[in-house]
Amino acid sequence: xxxxxxxxxLRKSKYWQRSGGRDHVIPMHHPNAFxxxxxxxxxxxxxxxxxxxxxxxxxxxxxxxxxxxxxVVDSYTDDDAPDPFKSRTTLLFFRGRTVRxxxxxxxxxxxxxxxxxxxxxxxxxxASEESIKLSTQGMRSSKFCLDPAGDTxxxxxxxxxxxxxxxxxxxxxxxxxxxxxxxxxxxxxIFFSTEEALKxxxxxxxxxxxxxxxWLNMYxxxxxxxxxxxxxxxxxxxxxxxxxxxxxxxxxxxxxxxAHRTRRLKIPDWWDKRR
Numbered sequence: 432x433x434x435x436x437x438x439x440x441l442r443k444s445k446y447w448q449r450s451g452g453r454d455h456v457i458p459m460h461h462p463n464a465f466x467x468x469x470x471x472x473x474x475x476x477x478x479x480x481x482x483x484x485x486x487x488x489x490x491x492x493x494x495x496x497x498x499x500x501x502x503v504v505d506s507y508t509d510d511d512a513p514d515p516f517k518s519r520t521t522l523l524f525f526r527g528r529t530v531r532x533x534x535x536x537x538x539x540x541x542x543x544x545x546x547x548x549x550x551x552x553x554x555x556x557x558a559s560e561e562s563i564k565l566s567t568q569g570m571r572s573s574k575f576c577l578d579p580a581g582d583t584x585x586x587x588x589x590x591x592x593x594x595x596x597x598x599x600x601x602x603x604x605x606x607x608x609x610x611x612x613x614x615x616x617x618x619x620x621i622f623f624s625t626e627e628a629l630k631x632x633x634x635x636x637x638x639x640x641x642x643x644x645x646w647l648n649m650y651x652x653x654x655x656x657x658x659x660x661x662x663x664x665x666x667x668x669x670x671x672x673x674x675x676x677x678x679x680x681x682x683x684x685x686x687x688x689x690a691h692r693t694r695r696l697k698i699p700d701w702w703d704k705r706r
Contacts, residue, residue: 434468441472450474450690456679459490460498462583476682478675481607483533483583492607494685496678499609499660499671500587503558504567506594506657515596515650516574516643522550523600523638524573526566527588529555534580537602537625541579544631551635553577570595574646575621575638579603579628590660593619596653598646600638602628610659610674612681619652 441447447455455475459465462484465472469489477495479485512518523545529538545553552569556562570576576592580603592599599620608616616622621638628634658667659674666672 481585502590521573525577570597
C-alpha cells in the first residue's frame, strides 16, 4: 500500500529522525487522507480541512493548520454594483446536497424549515457544470449564503460564498476556520448554533433584522479579504498559499520547544501525568 511505503520512506530519512517528524508539514486536507496510519505521523504539522474525523488524541489546533477548500464557483472579480444591498434580492441562498452524514443531517431538517419563504432559496442539487453555474448566479444575487455542516463540520460552500461576496451564514457547531488568528470571521459572517437554526422562523427573522449598514460593512469586508482564499501558481502575497506558510511559521516556536524538550528528557514526558 502506497501509504505504508511513504511511512517507511519517512522513517528512514535523517530529516525525519532528527525530530521524529515534528518539523515536517503533511497536507491531509481530505477528511479520509492517510486514515489508517495517521497516528504514525501525528507529531508533524498536519494541514486539515477540519477535525471532524480525527480523535481528540490526534490532530488539534495547537500544532495543526486548518486550510480552506478550493472554491468551486468563480471569483466575483467585477463586483461593482452601485447598490448591492438592493440588487441582491434573495435573502438567503443554499444549493447543494441535503442528505449528509453526522452533523450534516441538519441540512435535511433545514429544507423543511425554510420551504415557505419567498426570498429564501433552498434547493437540493448535485455537483455538475450546470449546477455550479446556477450556484454562482444564486450566490451573486443573494445577501446571505447558508453554510451548514456537511459530512464533516466544514464544506467548500463557505469559501464559495466568500469569493461571491455573499455573507456566510454558518451552521456548524464544531467548525474550525482557516487563518482565524489573523481574520475575525464575525466581521464578515453570521453564526447560528444548530439548535438556533432549527427553531422555526428564528434564523430568517434574525437575518431580516440585520441593518443595511451592517450588511454593507460585511460585504465590503468580504471583498477585501477574499484574495486570502485564492490558490494560484506562482503564489501571490496574502493568497491562500502565502497564508498557509504564514500559519506554518506561527507554529515553529512550539515545534522547536517540543523538539528540544524531547532531546533532553530522560524519562517519558511527565507533563500530562502531573496532578
